[in-house]
Amino acid sequence: MPVESRKADRVDAYxxxxxxxxxxKDNDAHRDSRLGDYAELVNGYYDGATELYEYGWAESFHFCRFYKGEAFLQALARHEHYLAHMMHLKPGMRVLDVGCGVGGPAREIARFSxxxxxxxxxxxxxxxxxRxxxxxxxxxxxxxxxxxxFMTLSQQFGENSFDAIYAIEATCHAPTFEGIYGEILKCLKPGGVFGVYEWCMTDAFDPSIPRHKEIQHGIELGDGIAEMRTIEAARKALKSVGxxxxxxxDLADREDAVKWYYPLEGNPLKAQTTWDMFTVFRMSRVGRFFTQNMLWGIEKVGFVPKGTYDVGESLIKAQAALVAGGQTKLFTPMMLWVCRKPKA
Structure with a gap:
């Protein structure tokens, strides 16, 4: 894939x-600038981060719960199956995946449902x-x-055009919850179901506490999110649009013996299977060292866009912030809502 197809200038700008x-030092003016330019911000992030996600994680760019002894890829698939089950997806339904990444969840849910x-x-x-x-x-x-x-879905697809719509850890990139949820509502047929795993700061989050703000900011910077919002903000938006x-x-609030963030801790001894030791190792300090040095080298010779190394550094910041957010329960990547568009 040529570097130009990823618009190297926006990777470097991210x-x-x-x-x-x-x-x-990150204030309201910086946040408003990000929100106003959210599409370029998100595109710059994913132009640089996509292959790093695939290398370090999988083709499904999301978190999940784990049972003891459950393989990493199996747990990712089960998380997707659970959402499809809760939405009652059935054969032949026309379903929209909002923020599909490289299509891992779409392929798995198509097989499952x-x-x-x-x-x-x-x-x-x-x-x-x-593709x-x-x-x-x-x-x-x-x-x-x-x-x-995201913000023009009804113009793209038309109103009342899908039987069901889901989003897996993607709508947090939208500039407002009301905007994206409103577009999703328009695209659903009356009686259609929307299911979402949303990234949110929890009710324990207090932006006046510097450590809380630091965790929020680390997640935003490291994951291409203009503004991390709260569970209450998402709930209010879902209701307000109808x-x-x-x-x-909040699935992250379940008392699981194996925490959703365990791979990010980078401790191979916590791996649930032998193969998963490789995934966890990539998140370790040694694994990050090798990855970043490799990125530095291939960026210098033009195999990846300029700025990819810096995006990798931002992912390391996100890793630390996500673990801290999970351990303190200030953050959840799996706030689950299943909603219906009224029939009337």
């Missing part, structure tokens, strides 16, 4: 243009990879991908 590295999935994304690099991976999996007849902006809330639960 850490230089949008962020104050010190959380205490036999629904027809349309993945939407605003990043050309990810879309091209999603190639889907063709290789033999699922191009069940899973397709469309380039579109959704009926059918189910609500």
């Amino acid at each position: 850490t230089k243009k949008y962020w104050q590295k010190d959380a205490a 036999d629904a027809n999935i349309v993945g939407v994304n605003n990043n050309d690099f990810q879309l091209e990879r999603a 190639k991976k889907t063709a290789k999996a033999g699922l191009s007849d069940k899973v397709s991908f469309v380039k579109a902006d 959704f009926e809330l059918l189910h609500e639960e």
Whole structure:
């Protein structure tokens, strides 16, 4: 893939243009600038981070719960199956995946439910990879991908055009919850269901506490999010645009023996299977050292866009902030809502 297809200039701009590295210096003006330019911010982030995600994680860019002894990839798939189950997805339904990444969840949910999935994304690099991976999996007849902006979904697809819509840790990138949830509501048929795993700061979060603000800022900087918002803000937005809330639960708040953030801790001794030791090792200090030095080298010779190394550094900051957010329960990546568009 040529560097130019990823728009190297916006990769390089990601850490230089949008962020104050010190959380205490990041103010409302910086946040408003990010929100106003959210599409370029997110695209710059994923142009640089996508292959790092695939290398370090998998083709499904999300977190999940773990049972003891459960393999990493198995747990990711189960998390996707659970959402499809809670939404009652059925064969033949037309379903929209909002923020589809490289299509890992769309392919898995299509296999699980036999629904027809349309993945939407605003990043050309990810879309091209999603189409190639889907063709290789033999699922191009069940899973397709469309380039579109979160905030104009109803213009792209038309109102009342999907039986169900889901989003897995993606709508946090939208500039407002009301905006993205309102577009999703419009695109759903009356009676249609929306299921979402949302990234939120929990009720324990207090922005006046410097450590809380530092964790929030680390997650924003390291994950391409213009503004991390609260559970209450998401709940209020879902209700205000007109959704009926059918189910609500912070899955990260369950008392699991194996925590959702354990791979990020980088301790291979905590790996649930032998193969998963490699995944966890990549998150360790030694693993990060090798990855970043490799990035530095291949960026110098032009194999990846300028700025990819800096994006890698931001991912390291995110790793620390996500673990801290999980341990203190200030943050959840799996606030689950299942909602219905009223029939009337």
